[in-house]
Amino acid sequence: MGRPNILILGGGYGGFKIATYLQKYLQVDKANVTLISKHDYHYQTTLLHKVAVGTYSARKARIFFRKILDSNKVSFIKDTILRINPESKQVFGERGCYSYDYLVIALGFVPNTFGIKGVDEFCYKLETLNSAIRLRNNIESKFKDFDSEPLDLRFVVCGSGFTGIEFAAELGTQIDELCKICGIDKSLVKIICVSRGEQILPMFNAGDSKLAKHKMLKLGIEFIQGDVIECKSDGVIIKNKLGVLEDIKANNIIWCAGVKGSGVISNSTYFEHKDSRILVDEFLRVPKYPNIFVVGDSAICMKRDILNAPTAQLANQMGEYVGKNLVNILNDKSLSKPFVFKHKGTVCSIGHTDGVGVVFHISISGEIAAFLKNFIENKWIFSIGGIANVLKKGQFRFRSSN
Numbered sequence: 001m002g003r004p005n006i007l008i009l010g011g012g013y014g015g016f017k018i019a020t021y022l023q024k025y026l027q028v029d030k031a032n033v034t035l036i037s038k039h040d041y042h043y044q045t046t047l048l049h050k051v052a053v054g055t056y057s058a059r060k061a062r063i064f065f066r067k068i069l070d071s072n073k074v075s076f077i078k079d080t081i082l083r084i085n086p087e088s089k090q091v092f093g094e095r096g097c098y099s100y101d102y103l104v105i106a107l108g109f110v111p112n113t114f115g116i117k118g119v120d121e122f123c124y125k126l127e128t129l130n131s132a133i134r135l136r137n138n139i140e141s142k143f144k145d146f147d148s149e150p151l152d153l154r155f156v157v158c159g160s161g162f163t164g165i166e167f168a169a170e171l172g173t174q175i176d177e178l179c180k181i182c183g184i185d186k187s188l189v190k191i192i193c194v195s196r197g198e199q200i201l202p203m204f205n206a207g208d209s210k211l212a213k214h215k216m217l218k219l220g221i222e223f224i225q226g227d228v229i230e231c232k233s234d235g236v237i238i239k240n241k242l243g244v245l246e247d248i249k250a251n252n253i254i255w256c257a258g259v260k261g262s263g264v265i266s267n268s269t270y271f272e273h274k275d276s277r278i279l280v281d282e283f284l285r286v287p288k289y290p291n292i293f294v295v296g297d298s299a300i301c302m303k304r305d306i307l308n309a310p311t312a313q314l315a316n317q318m319g320e321y322v323g324k325n326l327v328n329i330l331n332d333k334s335l336s337k338p339f340v341f342k343h344k345g346t347v348c349s350i351g352h353t354d355g356v357g358v359v360f361h362i363s364i365s366g367e368i369a370a371f372l373k374n375f376i377e378n379k380w381i382f383s384i385g386g387i388a389n390v391l392k393k394g395q396f397r398f399r400s401s402n
């Protein structure tokens, strides 16, 4: 019998964590470990809003797998996965078919359009590094090539969760500079955030979310409450809280209204899933296929007490847990205790030097929140690439040149 094959699908927070864990802790002769991802680099999805606004360069955001992974221990294949057949233990990609003994599904999220007309056609999304670059190019050209069309300087951000708020705030903090560089009257620019409920950032308590909203209003960001029912090339139609339809005009629409799991999961037909997130047991395995582990935004736990909102923090902890269990399995040891998420806190950035959050149950805001946000991002880079990568790619109070 040859060495078992471990396939890890997706090089995000969950998948890359497992790959680096196995590189460090699994003896080479125990298994062939392969990471398959659609790009040959990792990027922090938590920083996509900065790439989209142009305050963090895409060049800096790429962490190439070949620079972190030792090919003698973990192989890398660049491919886009299309479907999985757990009966034949095969994964099908655009470029090939791959067999496995153990599989980890860590394919992340895709924006959820909820079937709303025009979202796919007319909205920018924060999904991948490439989608963030597309949005950055659009913002740049709308300012640089501004003629006299006022709608070119109007932005509608659909959604008031983390992604929508962090993006709108980052853009809000850059308007002065963009207008100054391009000689544009600042009063022509409008950023409107459409929120379903009155409370933005629903993961926070009412006080913290009110504080975040106050900071956003100070940046000049407007809020409109309502359900988006259609997106068009020149704006969105919403149903406001009185049930009246409103047409909000803008030539830039950014869809940040929710995410679901990867389409690979629903295409594969074998998995029980909710919004394309696979239902897993307390060991993060697919109950019917115990040789398949699922982490991050691809997973949803069946036990209510370990049901958690999908975040990078959760994906990272799940990745480490599965990495440990794979090492245990291959060393003929029993599995670790069931997975428990240790929630250390959540920080939402409001631009680069401000923020709001809760850390170890204590509410924080301002510079300290911004500092902790940068600390969290840097800790992640440190965990996969060490101090040298933090110095090259890290987030600091004073930005280095992009």
Ligand SMILES: Cc1cc2nc3c(=O)[nH]c(=O)nc-3n(C[C@H](O)[C@H](O)[C@H](O)COP(=O)(O)OP(=O)(O)OC[C@H]3O[C@@H](n4cnc5c(N)ncnc54)[C@H](O)[C@@H]3O)c2cc1C
Pocket: 009, 010, 011, 012, 013, 014, 015, 036, 037, 038, 039, 042, 043, 044, 045, 046, 047, 048, 049, 079, 080, 081, 082, 106, 107, 108, 109, 126, 127, 162, 163, 166, 262, 264, 295, 296, 297, 298, 310, 311, 312, 313, 314, 315, 347, 348
């Ligand atoms: C703008 C923004 C801000 C956010 N801020 C925060 C925050 O502050 N804190 C927080 O905890 N969370 C935040 N999140 C959520 C967080 O980013 C996700 O929960 C996290 O990325 C999930 O990790 P993951 O490993 O499941 O997936 P990802 O990190 O998305 O990784 C998925 C990987 O799979 C690859 N992939 C996808 N499809 C395929 C395919 N078909 N074939 C091959 N490879 C594929 C992708 O290229 C990627 O490498 C934010 C998200 C966004 C968009």
